[in-house]
Amino acid sequence: xxxxxxxxxxxxxxxxxxxxxxxxxxxxxxxxxxxxTNADGGSNDTYGRLLARYIGKHIPGNPNVIVQNMPGGxxxxxxxxxxxRAKKDGTEFTLFAQGAVIExxxxxxxxxxxxxxxxxxxxxxGGSSAYVVHKDSPINNIADIFSAQEVKVSASGPGSGSYTTxxxxxxxxxxxxxxxxxxxxxxxxxxxxxxxxxMTNGTYSSxxxxxxxxxxxxxxxxxxxxxxxxxxxxxxxYVTPENQTVFDLMTVSVTAGSPFALPPGVPSERVQAIRxxxxxxxxxxxxxxxxxxxxxxxxxxxxxxxxxxxxxxLSASDEDMAKVE
Amino acid sequence: MDIAFQALVDxxxxxxxxxxxxxxxxxxxxxxxxxxxxxxxxxxxxxxxIYLEPVxxxxxxxxxxxVSNTANSITSILFAVxxxxxxxxTILDGxxxxxQGKAGQALSASFTASAIGGIFGALFFLVFIPFMPSIILWFxxxxxxxxxFSGLLLIGALSGSHHYEGIALGLIxxxxxxxxxxxxxxxxxxxxDNIYLMDGFHLIPVVMGLFAMPELISLYITNSTISKTxxxxxxxxxxxxxxxxxQNLKLxxxxxxxxxxxxxxxxxxxxxxxxxxxxxxxxxxxxRENIGKGDVRGxxxxxxxxxxxxxGALVPAMxxxxxxxSSVAILLSAFSxxxxxxxxxxxxxxPKIPYVIFWIxxxxxxxxxxxxxxxxPLFNKITVIRPEYLVPFLMLMITVGTYAVANSFYYIWAMxxxxxxxxxxxxxxxxxxxxxxxxxxxxxxxxxxxxxVQLHGWSLLYHPAVIxxxxxxxAVVLLFxxxxxx
Numbered sequence: 001x002x003x004x005x006x007x008x009x010x011x012x013x014x015x016x017x018x019x020x021x022x023x024x025x026x027x028x029x030x031x032x033x034x035x036x037t038n039a040d041g042g043s044n045d046t047y048g049r050l051l052a053r054y055i056g057k058h059i060p061g062n063p064n065v066i067v068q069n070m071p072g073g074x075x076x077x078x079x080x081x082x083x084x085r086a087k088k089d090g091t092e093f094t095l096f097a098q099g100a101v102i103e104x105x106x107x108x109x110x111x112x113x114x115x116x117x118x119x120x121x122x123x124x125x126g127g128s129s130a131y132v133v134h135k136d137s138p139i140n141n142i143a144d145i146f147s148a149q150e151v152k153v154s155a156s157g158p159g160s161g162s163y164t165t166x167x168x169x170x171x172x173x174x175x176x177x178x179x180x181x182x183x184x185x186x187x188x189x190x191x192x193x194x195x196x197x198x199m200t201n202g203t204y205s206s207x208x209x210x211x212x213x214x215x216x217x218x219x220x221x222x223x224x225x226x227x228x229x230x231x232x233x234x235x236x237x238y239v240t241p242e243n244q245t246v247f248d249l250m251t252v253s254v255t256a257g258s259p260f261a262l263p264p265g266v267p268s269e270r271v272q273a274i275r276x277x278x279x280x281x282x283x284x285x286x287x288x289x290x291x292x293x294x295x296x297x298x299x300x301x302x303x304x305x306x307x308x309x310x311x312x313x314l315s316a317s318d319e320d321m322a323k324v325e
Numbered sequence: 326m327d328i329a330f331q332a333l334v335d336x337x338x339x340x341x342x343x344x345x346x347x348x349x350x351x352x353x354x355x356x357x358x359x360x361x362x363x364x365x366x367x368x369x370x371x372x373x374x375i376y377l378e379p380v381x382x383x384x385x386x387x388x389x390x391x392v393s394n395t396a397n398s399i400t401s402i403l404f405a406v407x408x409x410x411x412x413x414x415t416i417l418d419g420x421x422x423x424x425q426g427k428a429g430q431a432l433s434a435s436f437t438a439s440a441i442g443g444i445f446g447a448l449f450f451l452v453f454i455p456f457m458p459s460i461i462l463w464f465x466x467x468x469x470x471x472x473x474f475s476g477l478l479l480i481g482a483l484s485g486s487h488h489y490e491g492i493a494l495g496l497i498x499x500x501x502x503x504x505x506x507x508x509x510x511x512x513x514x515x516x517x518d519n520i521y522l523m524d525g526f527h528l529i530p531v532v533m534g535l536f537a538m539p540e541l542i543s544l545y546i547t548n549s550t551i552s553k554t555x556x557x558x559x560x561x562x563x564x565x566x567x568x569x570x571x572q573n574l575k576l577x578x579x580x581x582x583x584x585x586x587x588x589x590x591x592x593x594x595x596x597x598x599x600x601x602x603x604x605x606x607x608x609x610x611x612x613r614e615n616i617g618k619g620d621v622r623g624x625x626x627x628x629x630x631x632x633x634x635x636x637g638a639l640v641p642a643m644x645x646x647x648x649x650x651s652s653v654a655i656l657l658s659a660f661s662x663x664x665x666x667x668x669x670x671x672x673x674x675x676p677k678i679p680y681v682i683f684w685i686x687x688x689x690x691x692x693x694x695x696x697x698x699x700x701x702p703l704f705n706k707i708t709v710i711r712p713e714y715l716v717p718f719l720m721l722m723i724t725v726g727t728y729a730v731a732n733s734f735y736y737i738w739a740m741x742x743x744x745x746x747x748x749x750x751x752x753x754x755x756x757x758x759x760x761x762x763x764x765x766x767x768x769x770x771x772x773x774x775x776x777x778v779q780l781h782g783w784s785l786l787y788h789p790a791v792i793x794x795x796x797x798x799x800a801v802v803l804l805f806x807x808x809x810x811x
Contacts, residue, residue: 072733
């Protein structure tokens with residue numbers, strides 16, 4: 001009996017000591033959220049700063065949370081920093097580029113990181129895409145895109161999310177002709193309104209903002225985790241076993257739209273504490289209210305799901321990669 | 326109308342008023358200091374606006390820009406030293422009035438006329454705002470390309486007497502603008518495998534290095550101050566000046582129209598506005614022989630015109646991103662840093678912003694003119710501050726601000742490299758504005774050209790906008806150059 005009491009005391013004492021270790025560690029400490037873009041008020045900057053304002057109260061010990069912008073190389077600098085130079089004690093984590101895993105698989109010049117070695121935290125925004133045409137257009141749904149002889153699409157350039165989600169249509173069998181160089185959603189939409197092009201696409205929220213304002217635009221398709229407009233055609237309906245791999249590879253950035261990770265080598269209990277805090281923050285009422293005010297949709301993707309997605313990309317054959325490039 | 330009202334509410338928030346006052350203070354102080362000007366003030370403020378909400382950043386920058394031609398009359402009138410490029414002609418009548426013991430009246434007339442002219446220019450801008458969405462629908466990639474092309478040709482016009490050097494610097498600016506990952510092909514250009522260069526040069530180190538640092542270094546080296554003069558002893562200078570101004574309302578409207586037009590046509594430039602207004606007085610007014618000999622009408626006409634010009638200049642800047650002067654070029658750089666991109670994006674996505682700009686112009690103009698009427702003694706003191714005390718402080722501010730953009734020493738190295746280049750240009754009396762315009766417009770022109778070629782192929786060459794646009798641009802530039810330099 002005495003032995004059992006001692007053992008119980010040891011176990012309880014140990015677990016309390018461990019819990020207090022994480023709390024003690026973060027108490028009075030400062031956690032830095034590294035954002036891979038400029039402090040430009042853009043999507044990444046806004047999401048990173050929004051999280052930084054609320055996550056502190058959900059991390060044990062309520063540390064002070066600050067933001068550090070680390071732009072450069074389309075996210076390469078922040079990613080390489082996370083791999084090699086970020087503090088491995090759980091006080092620094094990064095909002096990295098959606099395409100980081102694709103760049104790694106493509107062995108892009110300058111990539112010096114391995115996302116599989118990182119401690120993924122989760123993604124706070126699922127990407128989405130909406131496809132729009134002029135109201136006079138004969139295209140009314142995604143099936144019409146596939147049957148059209150040619151569809152001119154206004155886009156910014158390869159690598160952008162909207163380009164990828166239109167290029168996906170092309171890989172799935174549509175005859176898409178890209179007209180590139182439109183740098184903003186508004187310029188892409190204007191090209192549709194002027195009938196310079198047949199169609200454009202962008203994130204669901206940015207496109208819908210314009211569709212609601214302009215009766216000359218027609219929403220014909222959606223991709224991603226969107227509950228609104230159930231009557232509108234969805235690209236997911238056109239996935240077949242033959243194009244499944246291409247679809248999975250090209251929608252990685254749609255699924256994990258705003259991904260965070262701790263560097264490799266962080267003690268596992270601190271990784272878990274940050275993951276829990278991240279998940280709790282995304283349910284925080286004040287946080288959600290501010291996100292709504294900023295018009296930034298929130299959607300949680302778990303680190304396990306991200307890991308699976310990244311595994312799909314990294315294990316893709318050269319042949320499959322060639323299909324999506 | 327709702328949007329205009331919402332914009333007014335935003336502008337009247339305490340924080341916005343605070344930043345407007347800060348902008349007014351910076352602008353009025355800088356134009357009153359020897360060697361300093363609004364361009365430098367705008368450049369120095371840029372690294373700090375990235376931390377502000379767009380409306381607050383606009384309050385700071387637009388007020389600095391809008392009131393730049395109000396306080397610059399102080400040094401022109403009191404000391405015969407032009408405060409910036411728009412107040413040279415004010416000296417002719419203003420300084421003579423000061424020597425006749427009527428400095429107070431000249432200054433108060435100048436500030437009142439500045440307010441009226443400034444509001445006139447802002448109203449001109451306001452009239453355009455509702456039409457901007459319709460105007461912008463006429464401009465597809467080809468039409469925009471022609472406009473940007475005309476902006477690039479204006480580089481020559483903005484280069485003073487060094488036309489060819491200006492075009493050469495514009496080309497260098499365009500090359501610098503191409504550094505980084507190519508927009509549509511994803512290919513790195515001129516990056517030398519350096520990952521910092523993949524995003525291209527950031528505007529802040531470029532503007533700081535080219536404009537702010539060389540000016541500060543040169544001020545420190547020359548170490549000049551304005552000599553002091555005695556204050557006047559008029560009885561009711563403010564009332565006399567205001568009364569004289571309102572007696573000449575017709576003249577104010579006439580020269581305000583001239584100023585607005587000069588601002589509206591990109592490239593005519595700030596430097597000629599005061600002289601055109603002066604020439605108007607000298608050739609059309611009754612008793613014109615008095616103009617240039619201490620006539621208050623000379624002061625009023627010029628200050629109304631130079632202030633009205635700013636509203637006119639904002640129309641092409643907001644619609645097409647075309648900078649008509651160096652101050653507007655720096656202002657556009659500031660807009661792009663806070664995520665406001667002139668043109669389609671601004672007008673369709675953020676229709677409130679033009680109204681915000683309008684209200685800031687009107688309110689800051691009124692505040693400045695009223696405040697200056699009561700603050701003359703303070704500006705008398707500022708003009709004797711020795712730059713050697715101010716320059717190191719400003720340099721430190723710029724360096725910290727530039728570093729803080731991305732917490733990266735790369736930005737400091739880039740700024741230093743551009744400082745060396747900027748100093749070299751300054752030493753050779755070459756204007757740095759074409760370089761900035763090339764840097765800003767070059768990548769836009771390239772992108773529009775690519776889009777136009779993809780849309781039209783070879784038939785682009787027969788596109789009416791190309792034929793009409795090219796002929797008009799060449800005709801206007803060639804004829805205009807002749808008229809301006811006459």
